[in-house]
Amino acid sequence: MSATNPQAFAEHSIALTLNGQPRQLDVQPWTTLLDLLREQLDLVGTKKGCDHGQCGACTVLRDGKRINACLTLAIMCDGAELTTIEGLADGDALHPMQRAFIKHDAFQCGYCTPGQICSAVGLAN
Amino acid sequence: MNPFSYSKPADVSQAVNLVGPASRFIAGGTNLLDLMKENIARPEHLIDITGLPLKEVRETASGGLMIGALVSNADLAWHPLVESRYPLLSQAVLAGASPQLRNMASTGGNLLQRTRCYYFYDSTVPCNKREPGSGCPAKDGLNRIHAILGASSECVATHPSDMCVALAALEAVVHVEGRAGKRTIEFADFHRLPADAPERDNQLADDELITAIELPSARFRQHSHYLKIRDRASYAFALVSVAAALELDGDVIKDVRLALGGVAHKPWRDKAVEQLLKGKPVSRENFVAAADAMLRDAQPLEHNAFKIKLARRAIVRALSDAAVGGNA
Ligand SMILES: Cc1cc2nc3c(=O)[nH]c(=O)nc-3n(C[C@H](O)[C@H](O)[C@H](O)COP(=O)(O)OP(=O)(O)OC[C@H]3O[C@@H](n4cnc5c(N)ncnc54)[C@H](O)[C@@H]3O)c2cc1C
Ligand code: SF4
Ligand code: FES
Numbered sequence: 111m112s113a114t115n116p117q118a119f120a121e122h123s124i125a126l127t128l129n130g131q132p133r134q135l136d137v138q139p140w141t142t143l144l145d146l147l148r149e150q151l152d153l154v155g156t157k158k159g160c161d162h163g164q165c166g167a168c169t170v171l172r173d174g175k176r177i178n179a180c181l182t183l184a185i186m187c188d189g190a191e192l193t194t195i196e197g198l199a200d201g202d203a204l205h206p207m208q209r210a211f212i213k214h215d216a217f218q219c220g221y222c223t224p225g226q227i228c229s230a231v232g233l234a235n
Numbered sequence: 236m237n238p239f240s241y242s243k244p245a246d247v248s249q250a251v252n253l254v255g256p257a258s259r260f261i262a263g264g265t266n267l268l269d270l271m272k273e274n275i276a277r278p279e280h281l282i283d284i285t286g287l288p289l290k291e292v293r294e295t296a297s298g299g300l301m302i303g304a305l306v307s308n309a310d311l312a313w314h315p316l317v318e319s320r321y322p323l324l325s326q327a328v329l330a331g332a333s334p335q336l337r338n339m340a341s342t343g344g345n346l347l348q349r350t351r352c353y354y355f356y357d358s359t360v361p362c363n364k365r366e367p368g369s370g371c372p373a374k375d376g377l378n379r380i381h382a383i384l385g386a387s388s389e390c391v392a393t394h395p396s397d398m399c400v401a402l403a404a405l406e407a408v409v410h411v412e413g414r415a416g417k418r419t420i421e422f423a424d425f426h427r428l429p430a431d432a433p434e435r436d437n438q439l440a441d442d443e444l445i446t447a448i449e450l451p452s453a454r455f456r457q458h459s460h461y462l463k464i465r466d467r468a469s470y471a472f473a474l475v476s477v478a479a480a481l482e483l484d485g486d487v488i489k490d491v492r493l494a495l496g497g498v499a500h501k502p503w504r505d506k507a508v509e510q511l512l513k514g515k516p517v518s519r520e521n522f523v524a525a526a527d528a529m530l531r532d533a534q535p536l537e538h539n540a541f542k543i544k545l546a547r548r549a550i551v552r553a554l555s556d557a558a559v560g561g562n563a
Pocket of ligand 3: 169
């Protein structure tokens, strides 16, 4: 376990449920959930704004609750159930919150809309 | 972020035995990861404590509450026993951060978020807290958000927590466990004033883990109020905050607690001021006298003299709201 032992920096294997799918993933301890989603899994709906917990653009749902993916280590999501903006719709049927955002024209530039929708779903949960 | 190794112990003794020179515990990660991304914290090993069995809120034999260190800020604020018996604590927690952060942040981690200021985050300037002996640019720099009480020539930063201001008022007790065993620390003694060692925010030893926060039985549920004054109405740290709690016998103050946030290196409480109010009737005059006494030793810096006036008014308002049952 010593940090001077290069073995200790090895990737760890984690298992989680992502948007309803069970996933087995190898992650470095220092990879954030946000970077895992965007860089490793190409789920780029979740946005990086401030990367410091200040803006909410990176909001996803962990076990139904809204969290900031930028201040969460991927490795600490072992066993978790995660939902990102990509996982809200049921096939072609948008989530009621997505429909409500469209119906009420609740966008500004749109960049943080995925985070806002996930946050609103977390609030409603 | 620098590379680090990782382990996830299953019990407390395993966790404290994993502590090494460059290791850190991680709970919600909302303060530690923020500092690691800025290269201000550079642990070589993270001990993930989220697998420890410290997630319960339970009643104690003496009628108080034992809150596990890993209870999230959100679960704490919305817990039925906390909401009904310690509304001051619920209010304070909900006044802090954002819903996302409160879902992540832990009770123990909230106590241990760094006492800090923006210069602490800026590694291009000196800071005694970050690099002992390097100097404090805030003292003669931009110091609008800094301390008016208990500061030293070494550091004028404030403790940013809202939750801790309520815990100070409620006389919580911190339960910790290290390699040498268990001990408890009175809340008033837990955090430090900067004095000549601003790099140390609190009394916790490196190998010690906070296991729980204990609240004594509730006496202030009828009459308490947390007032947070900030630059905008949501999602900002306090410029000044006040936790006020009264136990009344008709119009007479039987007991009172008063703690301030945003004004010092730790939640600020002064028992002599509370003593001044005991046995007195609820009145604006008495509250103003208490506020003046609380701020008698306040020392403004160049840009934060407004905090003295603000704190004075906030104390009077919080006590007045508490007196009329202000848990709104
Ligand atoms: C944008 C933003 C805004 C914020 N606004 C506010 C606000 O308005 N009011 C407010 O009060 N707070 C605010 N916060 C701070 C937030 O409340 C704290 O970051 C949070 O409570 C820390 O808890 P954590 O579990 O995430 O700690 P972590 O980041 O996991 O840990 C913090 C420190 O505590 C240590 N630690 C954690 N748990 C234990 C334990 N049980 N025993 C021993 N050591 C431990 C860690 O080693 C680390 O040093 C804000 C934070 C952010 C990012
Ligand atoms: S006030 Fe404290 S934290 Fe801020 S720059 Fe000075 S020494 Fe550093
Ligand atoms: S990217 Fe801004 S809060 Fe996470």
